[in-house]
Amino acid sequence: MDDTGAGHDTAPDNSPAAKRQPPDDSAPVTPGASLVLSPHQDDEINRVAALVARESDRGTALRLVNATDGCATAVRTKLALSYEQTRRWRDREQASAWSWLTDDRSPRPINLGFPDGALVADALLPAVERELQALADATGTTPRLYVATWHPDRPDTVVADRHPDHVACHRVACRLRDALGLEVRFGRHVTAARPTGEVVLPDEHQRLRIEGAIASYTVIGNRSVRTTFEAILAGGGRSVLTE
Numbered sequence: 001m002d003d004t005g006a007g008h009d010t011a012p013d014n015s016p017a018a019k020r021q022p023p024d025d026s027a028p029v030t031p032g033a034s035l036v037l038s039p040h041q042d043d044e045i046n047r048v049a050a051l052v053a054r055e056s057d058r059g060t061a062l063r064l065v066n067a068t069d070g071c072a073t074a075v076r077t078k079l080a081l082s083y084e085q086t087r088r089w090r091d092r093e094q095a096s097a098w099s100w101l102t103d104d105r106s107p108r109p110i111n112l113g114f115p116d117g118a119l120v121a122d123a124l125l126p127a128v129e130r131e132l133q134a135l136a137d138a139t140g141t142t143p144r145l146y147v148a149t150w151h152p153d154r155p156d157t158v159v160a161d162r163h164p165d166h167v168a169c170h171r172v173a174c175r176l177r178d179a180l181g182l183e184v185r186f187g188r189h190v191t192a193a194r195p196t197g198e199v200v201l202p203d204e205h206q207r208l209r210i211e212g213a214i215a216s217y218t219v220i221g222n223r224s225v226r227t228t229f230e231a232i233l234a235g236g237g238r239s240v241l242t243e
């Protein structure tokens, strides 16, 4: 399901004071492994682009797991694409964007392929557990989990946070956090009004890679969430994350 109309009435904090903030390099360098769980293609850009670029540069082993095929986008009908074409093209855009964000240091994204728009947590949970285990086995470390959506049950959420695929990703992450003690962070939507949380500001090269990642989404992503992409670039590419 795309994010068209999802809370685009608010602008990111683009004040001179916000722009003057230095890149966030004060946090401790903690290479390890991280799994990014995205409801569908382009959410990883809209929520955690700067975080991925930073972690990649720090040497973190990163995997992107995409929950759904992303085919509920209205762009599919507008462009008269078949379901299969839509999935392949969206995966292609995401793979290219992921190459930009990670500077080719992480494997191609994994698409779990659940039908977009009707995902439930019970179906998603075992698949995410499997991917976390695979990453843990490959790296010998317990992965952190970054989720490309935010809490759907809070007053300052955006419409996209409440889409079924987003809710399922959120629920799975909460269950894994509570059951396994996993470290989990959720990415706020760039158009959330005055989002609070850990701000990750990209450095200049990371910001250029975010530009490249967004350009990778020219055909479908840009037709689906253009205003969100514009807001990300206008805000210097930052990500905002919370527990």
Ligand SMILES: [Zn+2]
Pocket (backbone or CB within 6 Å): 001, 002, 003, 039, 040, 043, 160, 163, 166
């Ligand atoms: Zn979404």
